[in-house]
Amino acid sequence: DGLGKIVTRARMDTSDEKRIVITELPYGCTTESLMDSIEKAARTGKVKIASINDFTSATVNVEIKLPRGVYVKDVVDSLYAFTDCEKTVYCNLLVIKDNMPVQMTVTEVIEYHSKQLLGILKEELEVERAELMEKLHLRTLERIFIEERIYKSIEQMKTEEAVNKAVKDGFVPFRAEILRDITNDDIDHLLKIPIRRISLYDMNKNRKEVQAINARLKEISHLLKHLVDYAVTCLDGIEAKLNPATIKRRTELTNIRTVDVKTVVKRDTSLKYDEKNGYLGTAVSGGTELLKITPFDRILYVRKSGIYTVTEAPSKVFVGPEMRWCGFADKESLSKVLFTILYRDPQTQYVYIKRCKINAYIMNRDYFFAPDGMEVLHIDTRKNFSFALNYVPKPRVKILKESFKAQDYMEKGLKALGTRIVSKEVQSVTVE
Incomplete structure (x- = not known):
């Protein structure tokens, strides 16, 4: 449109x-x-x-x-x-309408010009009808003026006023045949008829001309009642006059299969992580290659502190030492990654476990796996693994180390709080 x-x-x-x-x-x-x-x-x-x-x-x-x-x-x-x-x-179809720029659709433009065309055709027909009515009026006056010999009544008149009056009086018996009142211009037209035309006046020719005028008036009346059909006929006539070679479409209309750039480009760019300097990106010179990516991939990386961020394929970004995890951030890839977070409350020294998946995110925004103020001890993406809690030595605490399995704890929502493992103060965590 x-x-x-x-x-x-x-x-x-x-x-x-x-x-x-x-x-x-x-x-x-x-x-x-x-x-x-x-x-x-x-x-x-x-x-x-x-x-x-x-x-x-x-x-x-x-x-x-x-x-x-x-x-x-x-x-x-x-x-x-x-x-x-x-x-x-x-x-963006921007047109000038009523001296103002207006954004319209093709349908609105066609509707506007269709109404304009109907108005023009209606005015043309009305003008033609008025001209034919005037012509019919004059032909009627001429016929009566000559056939009834009204011109004879002006032979003895000596003034212009008397002549005009004589002509008007001569048409009084024929008032029903006349389309409108007789004016001085009509009388001037009649008086200018040459004698030769009066003598050779052809009644049949006048009758045929009047019939043709009446037929056209009837046709105009029909067209005015069916103005839309008349407009379509006019447009068809214009189209028929056009050279087919000039209006032939030169482009081909078809449904184009959209090419997804992400599927076309090959993953051949190295994403490297320099643990020594803490930089991650495609422009990192040293370090270890983590993934093969494209410029259109989104990457999720998790820092040591438990803060994770999603960005476009980074050229070079500082993530710090001991990065916990890095991978693709598309929904299909993230749906397969189960994050297990072990964090500790600094006030109570209790350790909590939280298992969740990342289903949604906002680009270039930092998120924290654990609640505010918590200390992240370990982040793992394995579904099954064991870990041990090393408790703070106290006089009555006999067991200073205890092992647990991560798979024994249920997966929760990303915003949910973790599950407290034991009500004991934990000194450190050992992952097996």
Whole structure:
């Protein structure tokens, strides 16, 4: 309806599995801009090509040759996703209406112009009807003036007033046949009729002309009652006069399969963590490689303190030493990760366990697994593991170490409080 967006694509010849020939460009694109976008994507590793050449003359002809081991089916989607082979045109129909800029839809524009067309056609028909009525009036006056020899009554008149009066008096018996009152202009028209025309007056010709006028008046009356049908007929007539070659659609309308950039790009960028310096990212020179990622991945990392954050693929971010966990932050990946958090209350020295999954988050915002003021002792992503609590030595405490299994505790919501393991002061936690 004129608002929204249209996706346009280059037309490609992919008959040769080792070569792509672009034969048509998307709207708003030139061969130079297209080649620049392809070369840029190739430099960043998003599209694999061996060479690109422009052989455009009268028609577009941009040839892309593929390297060894790469075929057309491996490259086409990447060209649509990362280059100007696919362009999105955003539509915003802004028009001047009543001397003011107004955003309208195509339907509203058509409705507006349809009403305007109906108004113009109605005015044209009414003007034509008025002209025909005037013409019919004059033909009636001429017929009566000549057939009834009213012109004879003015032969003895010596003044203009007397002549006009004689003519008007002559039409009194025929008042029912006259369409309107006789004016001085009508009398002037009658008096200007030459003698030759009076002598050669053809009554049949006048009758046929009057019949034609009445037929057209009847037709106009019908058209005014069916104005919409008349407007459609007029538009059909205009369309019939157009050259079909000039109004033929030159683009192809089709449902384009959307290319998801995330599925096209390959995970070949290393995400490294330098434990010594505490930096995480794709631009970290040293450290250990944790994942292979793409620029479109979201990464969740958990610091030693129990604070976790979700960001776009980081270039280089400081997370501190002893990072607890790092992984993909998409829903499918996180749904498989069960976090087990052991934390201690600094006031009572009691240790709590909390098992939960991360189902929702806001980008670039810090979250804390444990309640405020708690001290996180350990974070684990294994479903089954054992840990031991080392109690604070006291005179009546005989057992100073006790083992537990994480799987014995139920999974809770992310915002829920942890479960107190024992009512004893804990000095440290040992994970087995």
